[in-house]
Amino acid sequence: MYTDNYLYMTTSAITTSQRLEKALEFAQYQSTLNRQRKILKEKFEADTIIAFNGGLFKITQEWIGGFDKLATWFIDMNGYPVKINSNEVDNFLLIAKSAYSAALEEYGNSYEILRKQRSVKSLTNHD
Amino acid sequence: MTKGFLIFAYNNEEINYGLMAIWQARRIKKWLGKTTSLITDRLTAESLNILVPAWESDFDVIHYIDSNSIQKKRYVDRKLTFHNLNRIDAYKLSPYDETIVLDVDVIIQTSNLNKLWGHAEDLVVCDYSCDIFDRRSYEFEYVSEYSIKFFWATIFFFRKGDTAEIFFDHCKHVKDNYLWNKHVYNLQGGPLRNDFIWSIALHTLGGSENSSWVSTIPWNTPYSVPDDNIVSMTDNCVQILSDKGISLVRGQDLHVMNKFDLMKAVNKELGTNHE
Numbered sequence: 001m002y003t004d005n006y007l008y009m010t011t012s013a014i015t016t017s018q019r020l021e022k023a024l025e026f027a028q029y030q031s032t033l034n035r036q037r038k039i040l041k042e043k044f045e046a047d048t049i050i051a052f053n054g055g056l057f058k059i060t061q062e063w064i065g066g067f068d069k070l071a072t073w074f075i076d077m078n079g080y081p082v083k084i085n086s087n088e089v090d091n092f093l094l095i096a097k098s099a100y101s102a103a104l105e106e107y108g109n110s111y112e113i114l115r116k117q118r119s120v121k122s123l124t125n126h127d
Numbered sequence: 128m129t130k131g132f133l134i135f136a137y138n139n140e141e142i143n144y145g146l147m148a149i150w151q152a153r154r155i156k157k158w159l160g161k162t163t164s165l166i167t168d169r170l171t172a173e174s175l176n177i178l179v180p181a182w183e184s185d186f187d188v189i190h191y192i193d194s195n196s197i198q199k200k201r202y203v204d205r206k207l208t209f210h211n212l213n214r215i216d217a218y219k220l221s222p223y224d225e226t227i228v229l230d231v232d233v234i235i236q237t238s239n240l241n242k243l244w245g246h247a248e249d250l251v252v253c254d255y256s257c258d259i260f261d262r263r264s265y266e267f268e269y270v271s272e273y274s275i276k277f278f279w280a281t282i283f284f285f286r287k288g289d290t291a292e293i294f295f296d297h298c299k300h301v302k303d304n305y306l307w308n309k310h311v312y313n314l315q316g317g318p319l320r321n322d323f324i325w326s327i328a329l330h331t332l333g334g335s336e337n338s339s340w341v342s343t344i345p346w347n348t349p350y351s352v353p354d355d356n357i358v359s360m361t362d363n364c365v366q367i368l369s370d371k372g373i374s375l376v377r378g379q380d381l382h383v384m385n386k387f388d389l390m391k392a393v394n395k396e397l398g399t400n401h402e
Contacts, residue, residue, distance in 0.1 A: 032372050043379050046346035054247030077345040124375040
């Protein structure tokens with residue numbers, strides 16, 4: 001079993017410059033990871049916007065949950081009401097749901113791959 | 128109702144915008160399934176005749192309009208002629224009922240812009256953008272410090288009708304009185320910018336409500352600044368290098384301001400060899 005003293009000896013064997021180098025490498029990795037996360041999130045935000053009857057709608061879980069099939073008017077992203085006839089409402093919800101689940105699936109899978117990457121190079125790799 | 132994209136492309140001393148227009152028209156066809164029309168001049172067309180035989184087939188309609196621009200713009204480390212004075216003629220030049228006007232330095236990697244067709248409003252402009260390296264700059268939020276809101280002329284949608292016609296007429300008025308407007312809105316020096324013309328026209332047409340009347344593209348358009356470099360570009364993915372590190376943009380349209388690097392990437396994709 002290692003003692004506290006052993007751990008101290010091991011740590012101090014690494015030079016200051018080596019520690020700084022590791023810290024810098026870690027910082028570069030973290031900032032790249034953070035940027036890539038933001039880029040993925042922006043993509044998800046754009047992918048969850050759908051066009052219907054001249055309006056653009058931002059689809060969220062809350063939007064789907066609160067969807068009123070009996071409604072005639074829906075507020076689009078610019079704050080204007082868009083009329084959706086009763087015979088189109090089901091199709092509207094279907095398009096919204098499938099756009100949302102496809103975007104979420106892609107976001108989730110891409111995020112999963114991203115968080116497994118352990119270097120700046122692999123974070124920004126094409127493949 | 129006819130729908131299509133409109134691109135303006137005028138070569139200058141070093142940048143072959145015509146080649147970039149061909150590349151973009153092909154990307155538009157591939158990602159958005161739409162056709163494109165081009166506004167250019169004879170000189171640009173002559174260079175394309177040599178580089179890409181039968182290039183005209185990439186476009187629905189080609190209008191040849193000579194540019195009389197003498198203004199210069201900074202391109203990374205040098206100043207080159209900047210031909211951007213007839214963007215305000217988009218309304219009368221577009222052969223379509225519904226048009227999306229696009230700068231040639233936007234890398235199309237999605238079908239997002241298709242969401243704008245059939246929009247309830249006759250004019251939809253670009254407001255939201257984000258730097259891919261998260262650098263904060265008021266330059267793309269306000270036309271100048273303590274001045275009005277900034278809008279991009281890089282991407283916009285219009286449908287032929289009263290609203291769009293009034294808007295473009297007013298853009299012409301703003302352009303014709305640019306020096307005056309430059310003082311009123313405290314614009315910085317440099318060449319005439321369509322972004323500023325758009326911003327001022329949208330602002331003044333809103334009366335006391337400023338520009339809040341206009342509909343905007345609701346998603347962020349990511350951009351990289353002129354000093355950033357393109358490391359590589361594939362079908363749906365671009366690697367950008369800056370002094371902040373490296374970023375990978377996949378599955379999003381990207382506005383790339385380093386024309387020299389974009390030119391190289393376009394050459395590679397088209398298999399041309401323009402130096």
